[in-house]
Amino acid sequence: MICGFCGFEFDESDGKHGCGGCSGGCHNVHCPRCNYKNPAESGVAKKIRGIFEKYTQHKGEEG
Numbered sequence: 001m002i003c004g005f006c007g008f009e010f011d012e013s014d015g016k017h018g019c020g021g022c023s024g025g026c027h028n029v030h031c032p033r034c035n036y037k038n039p040a041e042s043g044v045a046k047k048i049r050g051i052f053e054k055y056t057q058h059k060g061e062e063g
């Protein structure tokens with residue numbers, strides 16, 4: 001993933017998870033370079049993509 005603040009490219013597993021400093025629990029991936037909290041959206045994006053794929057597939061079958 002690419003840091004939204006400094007543009008540093010790093011693997012999501014290299015970022016800092018669960019820093020303990022974010023309110024309501026850390027659900028972000030902190031940049032190893034600048035510590036900016038990037039929203040961990042890859043999982044959500046995957047889910048959304050899966051839903052859309054299912055939807056379009058179903059539509060295609062009918063058409």
Ligand SMILES: [Zn+2]
Binds near residue numbers: 003005032034035
């Ligand atoms: Zn950064």
Ligand SMILES: [Zn+2]
Binds near residue numbers: 017027
């Ligand atoms: Zn955090």
